[in-house]
Amino acid sequence: MTVIVTDTGFGPDTWTAGYQDDTALDLTSDTDPVLLVDRLAAQVQMIRIDFPSFADGRGFTIARQLRLSGYKGHIRAGGHVIADQYAMARRAGFDDVEISDQLAARQPEEQWLARANWQQHDYQARMRGAAPASA
Amino acid sequence: MARIFTPKVVTANALIEGDVIYLTADDHWSRDLAQAELITDEAHAQLRLLKAQSQVATIVGAYLADVKPGDNGPEPTHFREDFRRTGPSNYAHGKQEAEANV
Amino acid sequence: MYKYNDFDTAFVTERNAQFRAQVARRIDGSLTEDEFKPLRLMNGLYLQLHAYMLRVAVPYGSLNSAQMTQLALLAEKWDKGYGHFTTRQNIQFNWPKLSDVPDMLDALAEVGMHAIQTSGNTIRNVTSDHFAGAAADEIEDPRPVAELIRQWSTDHPEFQFMGRKFKIAVGAAAEDRAVLKAHDLAVRIVQNATGETGYQILVGGGLGRTPMIGQVINDFLPRADLLPYIESVVSVWNQIGRRDNKYKARIKITVHEHGIDDIRARVAARFALIRPSFTGADQELLSEIKTHFAAPNFRSGSTETYGAAYKADPVFRAWADTNLAEHRNETHAIVTISIKKHGATPGDASADQMRAMAELAAKYGYDELRISHQQNVILPHVHKSDLPALHARLKQHDLATANIGLISDIIACPGMDYCALATARAIPVAQQIATRFDALKLEHDIGHLQIKISGCINACGHHHVAHIGILGLDRAGVENYQITLGGDATWTANIGERAGPGFAYDEIVPAVERIVTAYLDLRTDAEETFLETFRRVGMAPFKAALYPEAVKKVA
Ligand code: HEM
Ligand code: SF4
Numbered sequence: 001m002t003v004i005v006t007d008t009g010f011g012p013d014t015w016t017a018g019y020q021d022d023t024a025l026d027l028t029s030d031t032d033p034v035l036l037v038d039r040l041a042a043q044v045q046m047i048r049i050d051f052p053s054f055a056d057g058r059g060f061t062i063a064r065q066l067r068l069s070g071y072k073g074h075i076r077a078g079g080h081v082i083a084d085q086y087a088m089a090r091r092a093g094f095d096d097v098e099i100s101d102q103l104a105a106r107q108p109e110e111q112w113l114a115r116a117n118w119q120q121h122d123y124q125a126r127m128r129g130a131a132p133a134s135a
Numbered sequence: 136m137a138r139i140f141t142p143k144v145v146t147a148n149a150l151i152e153g154d155v156i157y158l159t160a161d162d163h164w165s166r167d168l169a170q171a172e173l174i175t176d177e178a179h180a181q182l183r184l185l186k187a188q189s190q191v192a193t194i195v196g197a198y199l200a201d202v203k204p205g206d207n208g209p210e211p212t213h214f215r216e217d218f219r220r221t222g223p224s225n226y227a228h229g230k231q232e233a234e235a236n237v
Numbered sequence: 238m239y240k241y242n243d244f245d246t247a248f249v250t251e252r253n254a255q256f257r258a259q260v261a262r263r264i265d266g267s268l269t270e271d272e273f274k275p276l277r278l279m280n281g282l283y284l285q286l287h288a289y290m291l292r293v294a295v296p297y298g299s300l301n302s303a304q305m306t307q308l309a310l311l312a313e314k315w316d317k318g319y320g321h322f323t324t325r326q327n328i329q330f331n332w333p334k335l336s337d338v339p340d341m342l343d344a345l346a347e348v349g350m351h352a353i354q355t356s357g358n359t360i361r362n363v364t365s366d367h368f369a370g371a372a373a374d375e376i377e378d379p380r381p382v383a384e385l386i387r388q389w390s391t392d393h394p395e396f397q398f399m400g401r402k403f404k405i406a407v408g409a410a411a412e413d414r415a416v417l418k419a420h421d422l423a424v425r426i427v428q429n430a431t432g433e434t435g436y437q438i439l440v441g442g443g444l445g446r447t448p449m450i451g452q453v454i455n456d457f458l459p460r461a462d463l464l465p466y467i468e469s470v471v472s473v474w475n476q477i478g479r480r481d482n483k484y485k486a487r488i489k490i491t492v493h494e495h496g497i498d499d500i501r502a503r504v505a506a507r508f509a510l511i512r513p514s515f516t517g518a519d520q521e522l523l524s525e526i527k528t529h530f531a532a533p534n535f536r537s538g539s540t541e542t543y544g545a546a547y548k549a550d551p552v553f554r555a556w557a558d559t560n561l562a563e564h565r566n567e568t569h570a571i572v573t574i575s576i577k578k579h580g581a582t583p584g585d586a587s588a589d590q591m592r593a594m595a596e597l598a599a600k601y602g603y604d605e606l607r608i609s610h611q612q613n614v615i616l617p618h619v620h621k622s623d624l625p626a627l628h629a630r631l632k633q634h635d636l637a638t639a640n641i642g643l644i645s646d647i648i649a650c651p652g653m654d655y656c657a658l659a660t661a662r663a664i665p666v667a668q669q670i671a672t673r674f675d676a677l678k679l680e681h682d683i684g685h686l687q688i689k690i691s692g693c694i695n696a697c698g699h700h701h702v703a704h705i706g707i708l709g710l711d712r713a714g715v716e717n718y719q720i721t722l723g724g725d726a727t728w729t730a731n732i733g734e735r736a737g738p739g740f741a742y743d744e745i746v747p748a749v750e751r752i753v754t755a756y757l758d759l760r761t762d763a764e765e766t767f768l769e770t771f772r773r774v775g776m777a778p779f780k781a782a783l784y785p786e787a788v789k790k791v792a
Contacts, residue, residue, distance in 0.1 A: 033476065054272060054275075055358075056398065057398025057399055058475060058476055060394060060397075060398070060475075061476050064472070065472075068510045068514065084255070087394070088394035090394075092394045107262075107267050107268075108267075111267060114255075120247075120251070121244075121248040121251050121252075122392075123248070123391050123392060124393055124394065126518065127389050127464060127515070127518060127522065128514050128516060128519070129518025148288075150263075150335065151334055151335050155287060191269070191270060192266065212714075213714050214715070215286075215711075219286055219287065223287065224664070225582045225665065228287075228331075228332070229288070230287075
C-alpha cells in the first residue's frame with residue numbers, strides 16, 4: 001500500500017483508474033520530456049514520474065518541462081522521495097507525492113507538513129516575477 | 136584454497152564528534168587503535184562489520200581496515216590509516232592533542 | 238557590499254531551522270545516513286578523515302569586517318582557533334561537532350552568511366574576480382550579476398539532486414582572475430561592437446580526473462536573458478548528463494560526448510520554453526542589487542607618505558612590489574595579504590589574524606575584504622598614504638609576507654592531512670617548498686611562478702593549471718608525486734603537461750628545485766617568466782633536468 005502526500009498531510013490514493021489505459025502515464029526518470037510532450041494526448045489526466053532513488057533529481061526537470069509545455073493535468077512523484085524534497089516537488093510542478101507505507105512510518109506526517117509552506121521563501125518565484133509554475 | 140586473509144579492525148567515525156573510532160572485542164568503541172579487536176578470520180570480520188553498521192545512531196561510515204599485529208595491539212599497514220589514527224601532520228591536532236593533554 | 242533584505246534573512250532562518258531538524262531526525266532514525274548525507278552536504282557539512290568539516294560560502298569572495306570577525310568567532314568557539322581559505326572562495330572549519338553545526342549556522346546568519354550549496358550535487362557558491370570593483374581593467378563590477386545568480390541558484394527546486402556538482406564563475410575584466418575556463422559554466426561580461434553590454438557564456442570547463450577547458454556556447458547574450466539561459470543549460474544537463482558513472486557526470490563530459498553544437502541546440506530549444514516564464518522581475522532585482530555595490534567614496538589626498546616609505550624602507554618596498562596591484566583610482570592600491578607565510582599551511586588564518594584583518598579593513602579599507610582563489614585575503618581599496626601604517630600592523634600579526642605571485646605563494650588542497658578522498662599529503666609539500674626557496678633567497682629573483690598542489694586526482698588544488706603542478710598519488714601504499722609543467726589559469730588557459738614518472742615524498746622538493754634551476758639557466762633574462770620560458774623551449778630541457786639518470790642512460 002502507498003500513502004499520498006499533499007499540503008494537508010497523508011491521505012489515500014483517489015486515482016482509481018490505474019496506469020494502464022491512455023488517461024494516465026507512468027514514467028521513468030530517464031524519460032526525455034521533449035519527446036514526451038509530443039506524445040501527450042488530450043485525454044491524459046494523470047502522469048506519475050518515478051524516483052528510483054531520492055538522489056535522482058531528473059524527475060524535477062521532467063515535471064517542470066511538462067508544466068512549461070502547457071500540461072495542466074495531475075503530476076505525481078512516486079517512489080523514493082523524502083520529506084525534505086516535498087517543497088522542491090511542489091515548486092517543480094508536482095501536485096502530490098506517493099510514498100510507501102514503510103517510508104511513511106519512518107518519516108511521519110508532521111515531517112511532510114513541515115514543508116507544506118513551500119510557497120514561502122521561494123527565490124525562483126521572486127526572480128521570475130510570477131507565481132510558481134504549478135499554480 | 137583461499138588467499139591469506141590480511142588481519143582487520145572495524146573502524147568508523149563517531150556520529151556526533153566525527154572522531155575516528157575502532158570496535159573493541161567487548162563491543163565498545165575506542166578512540167585508540169591499539170585497543171581495537173584484531174580480526175584474523177574473514178567470516179568473523181564480516182559479522183563484526185555488520186554488527187557495527189547496525190549502530191546507526193552512534194557511528195557513521197564503518198569499514199574494515201587492514202592492520203598488522205604489533206607489540207601494543209593492532210598497527211596500520213597503510214599511511215592513510217596511520218593518519219586517521221594520529222591526526223594531521225601540520226598541527227598537533229586531533230588524537231595528538233588528546234595525547235598531549237593526558 | 239550586498240546586505241541581506243528581509244526575504245534573504247527569512248530564507249536563511251527557515252533553512253537553518255530545517256537543518257537543525259534534519260540533524261535531530263538523523264539522530265532519531267527518521268533519516269538514514271544515506272538520506273542525511275546529501276542534506277548535510279547541501280548545507281556545507283562534510284565528514285573528513287578526523288572530524289566533520291564545515292565549508293562556509295563567501296559569495297564571490299566578498300565580505301565586510303563584521304563577517305570576518307564572525308568567522309574568527311566560529312574558529313574560536315567551535316573549532317581549533319583557525320580556518321582554511323579555499324580555491325573556491327570558501328572558508329573551511331576542520332573540527333566542528335555535528336551537534337554544534339546548527340548553532341554555527343545561526344551565528345553565520347547573524348552577519349548574513351551561510352553554508353548553503355557549498356557542497357553536494359547542486360549549483361555551488363558562485364565565484365568571481367577577487368579584484369572586482371577595484372580593478373582598473375574591468376567593464377563593470379561583476380558582483381551584482383554574481384549575487385543575482387546566487388539568489389537564483391539558492392534552493393532551486395530543480396537543481397538540488399543533480400548528477401554532480403555545478404560550478405559557476407563570473408568575470409568582467411580584461412584579465413581573467415577567476416579561472417573562468419575551468420568552470421562548468423562561466424559568465425563573462427563583455428561589450429559588443431556597438432558598445433552594448435552583454436554576456437559571453439562558456440560551458441564544459443573543469444579540472445578533476447579529466448581536465449577540460451570551457452568552450453563558448455553563446456558569444457553574446459542580452460542582459461535580460463541571463464538567468465533563463467543559465468537555467469536552460471543546467472536543465473538540459475540535469476536531464477541528459479550521465480548518471481551511470483560519477484566520473485562522467487560533469488557537464489564537461491556531456492559537452493565532450495554530445496559536442497558543443499548539439500548542446501547549444503538543445504539549450505536553445507529549452508530556452509524558448511523557459512524564457513517566457515521570466516517576466517522581468519530579475520532585472521528589477523539586479524538594479525536593486527547594483528545599488529549595494531556602489532563604489533565607496535574614494536578619499537583624495539596626498540600619497541607622499543607612501544613614496545617616502547617606499548624609498549626609505551626596503552622591507553616595505555619588497556612588500557609593495559609584490560603585494561600591491563593597480564587600483565582604478567590612482568591614489569588607491571589593491572592590497573593582497575599573504576596567507577602563505579613560509580613554512581605555514583597555505584590558506585590557514587588564525588582567529589587573531591582574522592580579527593586583525595577585519596580591523597584593518599574597517600580602519601583603512603572602506604570595510605571591505607575579499608578572498609582570492611589563490612587562498613589569500615585582499616583589501617581591495619586602500620589609500621596609498623595608509624599603506625605604511627597598514628604594513629606595520631600586518632607585520633605585528635605575521636601577515637606581511639612579501640610573496641604574492643612568487644614561488645612560495647602556493648595553492649595546496651588539504652590532502653591526506655584532512656581529506657577523506659586524498660591519496661597523498663599536499664600541505665607538508667607546500668610547507669617544505671616554501672621553506673626551501675626562502676632559505677635559498679632566490680624567490681624574488683625567480684619572479685612570477687605558480688605552484689599548485691592537489692592530494693588526489695580531484696584536483697581541488699588546481700594543479701592542472703599551475704606553472705608547476707604537483708599531484709599526490711598512492712603508488713602501492715606510498716606517497717608519490719607527479720609533476721606537470723606549463724599549465725595556465727588565465728585567458729590563455731592551458732592544461733599542464735606531465736613531465737614523466739613521479740617522485741617519492743622526500744624527492745619532490747629537490748625535483749622542484751631542479752626545475753627552477755633549469756629555468757634560471759634557460760631564461761633569456763630576468764624579464765622572461767617561467768611560463769614564457771617553458772613556452773619557448775618546451776618540455777625537453779626541463780625533463781633533462783628532472784631525470785638526469787635517464788639522460789645518462791641514453792647518452
Ligand atoms: C576537504 C574536503 C574536500 C573534498 C571531499 C573535495 C572533493 C572534491 C571532489 C570529489 C572533486 C572532483 C569533483 C568532480 O570532478 O566531479 C573536487 C574538485 C574540486 N574541489 Fe574539492 N574537495 C575538498 C576540498 C576542497 C578545497 C579545500 C578546495 C580549495 C582549496 C576545493 C576546491 C575544488 C576545486 C577547485 C575542484 C576542481 C574544479 C572542478 O573541476 O570542479 N576542494 N573536490
Ligand atoms: S584534491 Fe583530493 S585530496 Fe585534495 S582536497 Fe580535493 S579531494 Fe581532497
